Amino acid sequence: METTTSKTIADASYEYDINGSSVTINAEELHGDQKWIFEEILSLNIDGTANSAEGVAGMYRVEDNSLLMKKRYSVVFNYNVAQQLESINIVEKRITDNGEDPYPLKWNVDFVWENNNMTECREYVNQTSPMKVYEYTYYGGIGVDYAPITQYPVLRAYYTPLRYQGRFGIQTKSLLKKATIDNNYTTDYSYNISTTSTKSIVEEYFEKLPSGRETQYTVGWE
Known part of the structure; x- marks a missing residue:
């Protein structure tokens, strides 16, 4: 599946183990002039939700495919009693010629929910100085039965098909x-x-940027 969001394009494959307890993911994301390649195993809870992930990410220059950086990462997903994603904890260790960096980068993503809608997402190392803050407002009334996910990706663009x-x-x-x-x-x-x-379906949606540029998307459901 190919997903375009915030100038990030992700192309990925997903393979479930025979017991359905994990997903092996091989993904590639384009970020400007960089290509990020991920090899990841996503472990699932008994209810099928993501529990944790372990993987290796390589960052390459698109122009000549030269390696810029490689890192090993681990991720833990936490949910509230309503089974909504509440927080994500990430640990990253850079891989060098001498092994792994002994000083890992630890950062987090927190989500705020109101009336069963995700209203805020914060990415941070220091909670008082977030690296990125996403805020969402919604249309009132009853939602539809089949709707596209238009919020920004949860951690990675290649997770979007799994969110569905x-x-x-x-x-x-x-x-x-x-x-x-x-x-x-x-x-x-x-x-x-x-x-x-019997049902309501979003057939098309329109995305209007601050510049005034508007893009129309047609949604197919199977």
């Missing part, structure tokens, strides 16, 4: 109206919805 499967807990109830990054970059969303006697 419920691997990261219960999803937001309402349709996203606005997404704001660091209180100064807001993207607006609108939707075309098809309704029958």
